[in-house]
Amino acid sequence: xxxxxxxxxxxxxxxxxxxxxxxxxxxxxxxxxxxxxxxxxxxxxxxxxxxxxxxxxxxxxxxxxxxxxxxxxxxxxxxxxxxxxxxxxxxxxxxxxxxxxxxxxxxxxxxxxxxxxxxxxxxxxxxxxxxxxxxxxxxxxxxxxxxxxxxxxxxxxxxxxxxxxxxxxxxxxxxxxxxxxxxxxxxxxxxxxxxxxxxxxxxxxxxxxxxxxxxxxxxxxxxxxxxxxxxxxxxxxxxxxxxxxxxxxxxxxxxxxxxxxxxxxxxxxxxxxxxxxxxxxxxxxxxxxxxxxxxxxxxxxxxxxxxxxxxxxxxxxxxxxxxxxxxxxxxxxxxxxxxxxxxx
Amino acid sequence: xxxxxxxxxxxxxxxxxxxxxxxxxxxxxxxxxxxxxxxxxxxxxxxxxxxxxxxxxxxxxxxxxxxxxxxxxxxxxxxxxxxxxxxxxxxxxxxxxxxxxxxxxxxxxxxxxxxxxxxxxxxxxxxxxxxxxxxxxxxxxxxxxxxxxxxxxxxxxxxxxxxxxxxxxxxxxxxxxxxxxxxxxxxxxxxxxxxxxxxxxxxxxxxxxxxxxxxxxxxxxxxxxxxxxxxxxxxxxxxxxxxxxxxxxxxxxxxxxxxxxxxxxxxxxxxxxxxxxxxxxxxxxxxxxxxxxxxxxxxxxxxxxxxxxxxxxxxxxxxxxxxxxxxxxxxxxxxxxxxxxxxx
Numbered sequence: 001x002x003x004x005x006x007x008x009x010x011x012x013x014x015x016x017x018x019x020x021x022x023x024x025x026x027x028x029x030x031x032x033x034x035x036x037x038x039x040x041x042x043x044x045x046x047x048x049x050x051x052x053x054x055x056x057x058x059x060x061x062x063x064x065x066x067x068x069x070x071x072x073x074x075x076x077x078x079x080x081x082x083x084x085x086x087x088x089x090x091x092x093x094x095x096x097x098x099x100x101x102x103x104x105x106x107x108x109x110x111x112x113x114x115x116x117x118x119x120x121x122x123x124x125x126x127x128x129x130x131x132x133x134x135x136x137x138x139x140x141x142x143x144x145x146x147x148x149x150x151x152x153x154x155x156x157x158x159x160x161x162x163x164x165x166x167x168x169x170x171x172x173x174x175x176x177x178x179x180x181x182x183x184x185x186x187x188x189x190x191x192x193x194x195x196x197x198x199x200x201x202x203x204x205x206x207x208x209x210x211x212x213x214x215x216x217x218x219x220x221x222x223x224x225x226x227x228x229x230x231x232x233x234x235x236x237x238x239x240x241x242x243x244x245x246x247x248x249x250x251x252x253x254x255x256x257x258x259x260x261x262x263x264x265x266x267x268x269x270x271x272x273x274x275x276x277x278x279x280x281x282x283x284x285x286x287x288x289x290x291x292x293x294x295x296x297x298x299x300x301x302x303x304x305x306x307x308x309x310x311x312x313x314x315x316x317x318x319x320x321x322x323x324x325x326x327x328x329x330x331x332x333x334x335x336x337x338x339x340x341x342x343x344x
Numbered sequence: 345x346x347x348x349x350x351x352x353x354x355x356x357x358x359x360x361x362x363x364x365x366x367x368x369x370x371x372x373x374x375x376x377x378x379x380x381x382x383x384x385x386x387x388x389x390x391x392x393x394x395x396x397x398x399x400x401x402x403x404x405x406x407x408x409x410x411x412x413x414x415x416x417x418x419x420x421x422x423x424x425x426x427x428x429x430x431x432x433x434x435x436x437x438x439x440x441x442x443x444x445x446x447x448x449x450x451x452x453x454x455x456x457x458x459x460x461x462x463x464x465x466x467x468x469x470x471x472x473x474x475x476x477x478x479x480x481x482x483x484x485x486x487x488x489x490x491x492x493x494x495x496x497x498x499x500x501x502x503x504x505x506x507x508x509x510x511x512x513x514x515x516x517x518x519x520x521x522x523x524x525x526x527x528x529x530x531x532x533x534x535x536x537x538x539x540x541x542x543x544x545x546x547x548x549x550x551x552x553x554x555x556x557x558x559x560x561x562x563x564x565x566x567x568x569x570x571x572x573x574x575x576x577x578x579x580x581x582x583x584x585x586x587x588x589x590x591x592x593x594x595x596x597x598x599x600x601x602x603x604x605x606x607x608x609x610x611x612x613x614x615x616x617x618x619x620x621x622x623x624x625x626x627x628x629x630x631x632x633x634x635x636x637x638x639x640x641x642x643x644x645x646x647x648x649x650x651x652x653x654x655x656x657x658x659x660x661x662x663x664x665x666x667x668x669x670x671x672x673x674x675x676x677x678x679x680x681x682x683x684x685x686x687x688x
Contacts, residue, residue: 052588063424083557086412212423213427235579247681248575249571250680271687337589343587
């Protein structure tokens with residue numbers, strides 16, 4: 001008997017609480033050493049290079065660095081180096097390359113150039129000994145275990161946790177706020193209410209996912225999962241950007257999923273939710289369901305606002321998988337994709 | 345008799361060659377002075393704050409700064425300041441706020457905080473005396489004239505030209521490469537071949553627009569115009585990012601528009617075009633039509649690769665307007681939008 005469609009993705013989604021526990025138990029030593037090296041170097045700017053799902057983890061790191069460390073931060077376009085041959089001046093720069101496989105040629109090459117240009121380089125991968133590992137001075141590993149489904153799930157949240165631990169160690173913390181994550185994540189992976197939404201969205205052909213601040217990366221990653229697995233035209237916008245133009249295309253014919261954590265990031269979504277409802281948009285809320293009572297929702301337990309993205313993506317991963325299955329697709333093996341994408 | 349739907353947008357699109365001529369004739373003095381001030385300050389990092397269409401001009405500036413000046417550059421999330429109260433360390437940073445209206449509260453506030461945090465601040469707006477003008481130490485004006493259509497067209501290309509002139513002056517140039525732009529733009533606004541595409545896309549409900557390097561901002565801006573005016577679910581991806589996941593949702597049922605300039609940026613799109621065609625995608629090329637012969641296309645005359653985005657957006661603006669009209673919408677007044685969006 002062959003395994004049912006989507007069993008890999010299901011297993012990897014369900015594994016996230018134990019991956020959190022493993023990262024918390026085993027990664028703090030490495031993270032502390034890397035944080036010490038970074039503090040010694042005292043970088044004044046942070047650049048992050050990544051693609052696909054890792055790019056959303058990079059965006060999360062950008063918010064963390066800007067908000068909690070007060071350092072300016074940029075997401076790198078690897079093509080400036082690999083296509084246009086830019087020769088950057090990177091003294092006082094921390095360069096972070098984030099990649100599940102550590103193998104994409106543009107990432108490896110741009111990291112090599114960054115190191116030569118004076119940056120302190122750190123590779124964050126799930127693949128010890130990968131090409132980008134070899135190129136960078138510092139490295140952190142995700143300890144997520146092998147990921148077999150093409151759509152990344154456990155490596156995404158393991159990356160978020162590793163990056164959060166790094167920033168927390170950098171600012172002198174010991175990661176205490178994350179202690180409760182495995183337990184909370186168990187809660188989220190066992191809450192099937194989100195699956196009812198898959199039914200409502202069965203015939204949607206496009207969708208808008210929106211969030212602000214720390215939860216904007218969640219919106220981006222959720223949209224990517226939906227595109228990869230159910231082939232939906234899913235578009236992500238920060239709440240503010242949605243109001244600057246794209247709002248015009250929102251009508252009752254397509255769902256809007258808003259990621260609304262507790263705290264100031266979620267509160268800043270209030271005018272966005274109001275605008276969507278005013279236009280007759282079909283609104284669903286993931287996270288703090290109190291901000292828009294009466295609409296379909298998937299609640300997520302409360303945590304530190306910085307850590308909310310580690311939980312709130314989980315129901316959205318499950319939604320993407322359920323929608324793919326409802327449409328007759330195998331979410332473990334999206335058409336036209338392979339696990340490692342090679343771009344130059 | 346009232347004016348026909350879309351007459352404002354048509355007039356402003358057609359005005360772009362004369363706006364280019366005016367900017368070239370009148371802005372170089374101001375640009376040179378600002379460039380001198382920036383060179384004196386010798387910034388080591390560039391941050392850019394913008395929303396909506398201006399955010400795509402910001403992305404263009406990011407590529408210019410990284411590639412031609414070799415300086416690390418980041419796009420700012422204003423919410424880190426306005427929502428989360430971040431206190432950034434911005435010594436040696438040039439902060440560029442780009443805004444047609446110069447009035448969005450989050451932009452004004454984050455620029456005020458940036459100046460207080462040690463950045464050299466520059467406002468680039470079409471509104472002399474606007475709030476962000478008052479806050480910044482340096483300012484440049486677009487000279488685009490009043491823009492009345494809600495969907496920005498001439499202010500977008502005027503921003504690109506002003507930013508290009510600034511970077512060119514910063515590196516010691518005198519803007520010669522842009523001399524030919526008004527004439528080339530006349531050519532583009534008079535070439536009606538792009539309008540035939542509007543007919544083919546009449547019943548499309550979603551679309552992918554893709555480009556790499558300097559042309560990735562074009563893809564982003566084209567997608568926004570299509571969303572704003574024809575309410576199409578238009579999604580933009582850099583060519584490399586498209587291959588990292590979203591490619592799975594590309595099928596013969598939705599068009600893929602690729603922006604392919606001449607030079608290395610366009611050549612780097614070759615594997616992307618091949619992947620789309622391999623999947624049976626419906627491909628259209630804007631720019632260098634030689635890379636994918638036989639597919640529907642809108643050619644754009646050759647120019648310096650850095651300046652290609654100033655021309656290649658024009659057929660896409662015209663396409664968005666034509667598609668809106670074909671669908672019975674007034675592209676001058678998209679539903680639910682106003683000219684100045686206020687976000688916090």
